[in-house]
Amino acid sequence: MKKFVFFIIIFLCIYSSQLTTYAEESEQLNLKSEGVALLDSDTGAVLYAKNANEKMYPASLTKIATAIYAIDKGNLDSIVTVSENAVRQEGTRVYLIEGEQVPLKKLIQGMLINSGNDAAVAIAEHLDGTVEQFAENLNIFLKTKIGVSNTHFTNPNGLFNENHYTTAMDMALMTNYAIKNPVFAEIFGTKVLDWKGQSWESTLLTHHRMLKGELPYxxxxxxxxxxxxxxxxxxxTTADNGKIRLTAIVLKSEQKNDKYNDTSLLLDYGFHAYQHETIKQSELFTTDKKEFYPENDTLITENVTGVIKKVNNQGLLSIENQNGRVVQSIQLKYKEPAKSKVVPEKKTPSKEPTPSMFQINTVVAMVIVVFAAVLMGVRKKLIKKY
Structure with a gap:
């Protein structure tokens, strides 16, 4: 069982490099929206959550997913031929006409800035042939590429369908993923765009009142x-105070002003309560005599009042605020213990016993005696001869 849990953790780590977990807030903000998620745009840390995993309907926030899918998959310079089906879409439009040919990037702009439902369908049909096939492919993309777990979309524009749903957390993950793409970020932050279509010329203004400046923040x-x-x-909404970047999602507000007021409260809270810190690659975390370390210098989000860092047996580091709520989790690497070097025993070559000095002297003496005897014998023979 422990091995199974370990492999699940490793899989999630490969997929996302940083895992984010959260609990319902102990710091209660006076929010009227039913579903809320506030994330650090860079680390993915969850800073605030309210009913963040409950299924709700996103309406036109769906277009965030459609846009990043189109940017990832499509050729932005490709020409889209608008169908009759696209033209017949209800709600907000950019007033395309059947047969009109429009670059894909321009349709994404019309969809995100002016929330064009007709542009969204034209994009879907261009990419995948039909809205149904687009929805199927989009859902696969969102699950495999971004990691959503409670989202199912049936169309590209967010027109109501009981089977078209998401959660505040999934929507935050989609937005966080999307804004890392420079093309998406540029369009997402556009306030004004001149629009020249075959049947409609206008100046498009973002519908987001905080971005537009009507509700300054x-x-x-x-x-x-x-x-x-x-x-x-x-x-x-995305925001940057020069120190930390935030992604805020609010779902199911009764009044239009409620969603802006809630967003302001969330951003205020995130900017004042959290900051960035870096865990160095050289920093070690120990548990049960095991040592773990980050694979690289790792940016973390911590509460300004301080954090608690805990690591478990699998090397999962939890960054907790002072209330014990997990803000961010990071998978560390296991540091292999230094292997002790085994010095092989030196085999002493076997030596023949060394003769003692007495033995040597005895041998030498015998040699001398023998040699002297030989000389004496030779001398006697020589005397007799002569």
Whole structure:
């Protein structure tokens, strides 16, 4: 069982390099929206959550997913031929006409900035042939590429369907993923765009009142609005105060102003309560005599009042705030213990016993005696001869 859990952790680590977990907030903000998620845009740390995993309807926030899927998969310079089906879409449009040919990037702009439902369908049909096939492919993309777990989309624009749902957390993950793409980030943050279509010329203004400046808030970098009568008000917002970047999602607000007020409260909280810190690659974390370390210098999000760092037996480091809530989790690497070097025993070559000095002297004496005897014998023979 322990091995199974370990392999699950490793899989999640490979997929996402950083795992994020959260609990319901002990710091209660006075929020009216039913579903809320506030993430650090860079680390993915979950800073605030309210009913974040409950299924809700996103309305036009769906277009965030459609846009990043189109940017990832499509050729932005490709020409899209608008179908009759796209033209017949209800709600907000950019007033395309059947047979009109529009570059893919321009349709993404019209879809995100002016929330064009007709542009969204034209994009879907261009990429995958039909809206049905697009929805199937989009759902696969969101699960495998981004890692959502409670999302199912049936169309590219967010028009109400009981089987078209997501959660605040999944929507935050989608937005976080998307804003890392420079093309998406540029369009997501566009306030004004001149639009020249075959039947409609206009100046498009973002519908997001904080981004537009109608409800001033410093550091807003992008946003998307959503509404249907069944879905209620929805809002996605990104912001940067120069020290930390935030992604805020609010779902199911009754009144339009509620979603903006809630977003302001979330951003205020995130900017004042959290900051960045770096865990160095050389830093070691120990548990049960095991040592773990980050594979690289790793950016973390910590509460300004301090954090608690805990590592488990599998090397999963939890960054907790002072209330014990896990803000961020990071998979560390196991440090192999230094192997002790085994010095092989030196085999002493066997030696013949060394003769003692007495033995040597005895042998030498015998040799001398023998040699002397031989000389004496030779001398006697020589005397007799002569």
């Amino acid at each position: 410093p550091g807003i970098t992008g946003g998307k609005t959503g509404y249907t009568s069944e879905t209620k008000q929805t809002l996605a």
